[in-house]
Amino acid sequence: MTGYAVSARDVSVRFGDTRAVDEVSLEFAAGEIHGLLGRNGSGKTTLLSTFAALRRPAAGRVLVDGEDPFENERVMEGVCLIRESGDVLELAKIPENLRYFANARPTWDADFADELVDAFELDRRKPVNRLSRGQQSAFGAVVGLASRAPLTVFDEVYLGMDAPSRYRFYDLLLADYVEHPRTIILSSHLISEVERLFAGVAILEEGRVLLAEDADTLRSRGTAVTGPSAAVDTATAGLTVLSTRELGRTKQVTVYGDLDEAALAAARAADLEIDAVPVQDLFVHLTNREPS
Numbered sequence: 001m002t003g004y005a006v007s008a009r010d011v012s013v014r015f016g017d018t019r020a021v022d023e024v025s026l027e028f029a030a031g032e033i034h035g036l037l038g039r040n041g042s043g044k045t046t047l048l049s050t051f052a053a054l055r056r057p058a059a060g061r062v063l064v065d066g067e068d069p070f071e072n073e074r075v076m077e078g079v080c081l082i083r084e085s086g087d088v089l090e091l092a093k094i095p096e097n098l099r100y101f102a103n104a105r106p107t108w109d110a111d112f113a114d115e116l117v118d119a120f121e122l123d124r125r126k127p128v129n130r131l132s133r134g135q136q137s138a139f140g141a142v143v144g145l146a147s148r149a150p151l152t153v154f155d156e157v158y159l160g161m162d163a164p165s166r167y168r169f170y171d172l173l174l175a176d177y178v179e180h181p182r183t184i185i186l187s188s189h190l191i192s193e194v195e196r197l198f199a200g201v202a203i204l205e206e207g208r209v210l211l212a213e214d215a216d217t218l219r220s221r222g223t224a225v226t227g228p229s230a231a232v233d234t235a236t237a238g239l240t241v242l243s244t245r246e247l248g249r250t251k252q253v254t255v256y257g258d259l260d261e262a263a264l265a266a267a268r269a270a271d272l273e274i275d276a277v278p279v280q281d282l283f284v285h286l287t288n289r290e291p292s
């Protein structure tokens, strides 16, 4: 499989009294797109920094492609972490940045980088720090994508982008991943937008792992029931409701957990639609708060 596997084993990182990452054990399989989710301050950025050797765990081990990434030139050449701040040469213009990354990254694709700069309509004549916030985020995305690093990590990189740019990013990422499979980890609050990309999802809460499983298993933890309001209410009575949406006389109720056989049979008899639940709804339920 192409791409680096990442393994965190009992990893802890502390800032003074704050346990930013607290005995986290997670496996990110090689060659897949993973989502790392969690509320603000749950430890996502801190954990991701250990994968890129920007921080050393106080305890536990991080292995990237089977090795400790810290001061490990071979592994680090293949790791690209892009944070919201961009992780680029801010005072330099885009062409100078592209030359720099072409030298620094063995897997860099210069033609693809140029295509991406055009796709995001970025002005090559301005220093990066003179681009708008959204354009700077888009340039971070360009660098992350064109690096084609065996481990590419996007930490909230698309937060500054407007919706059309974000969707362009998701589409470009998916298309390029299909052509050049590698390990990609995305952290995001915009779960409903990115969840279709994920093969696996891990959720952190207060520095600990709340859940880690493949995205389909996570989706199957809930059930969406859609149909005429009264019939949907009957089918979901007494269950844990995650969300309710109404459109005219049609209602969709998402519940946590499976419907039992009798409820399923009744729902089918009433011609209700039964589907998996959006990860966003499960996330809100599991972390008990609207993501910001």
Ligand SMILES: Nc1ncnc2c1ncn2[C@@H]1O[C@H](COP(=O)(O)OP(=O)(O)OP(=O)(O)O)[C@@H](O)[C@H]1O
Pocket (backbone or CB within 6 Å): 015, 018, 019, 020, 021, 038, 039, 040, 041, 042, 043, 044, 045, 046, 047
């Ligand atoms: N340099 C630092 N010094 C002190 N505390 C820090 C530092 N960086 C992070 N923390 C603390 O560690 C915890 C985890 O922060 P982290 O940035 O990893 O969370 P996050 O999940 O990425 O949050 P967000 O979604 O808001 O970006 C928070 O309580 C934060 O206040």
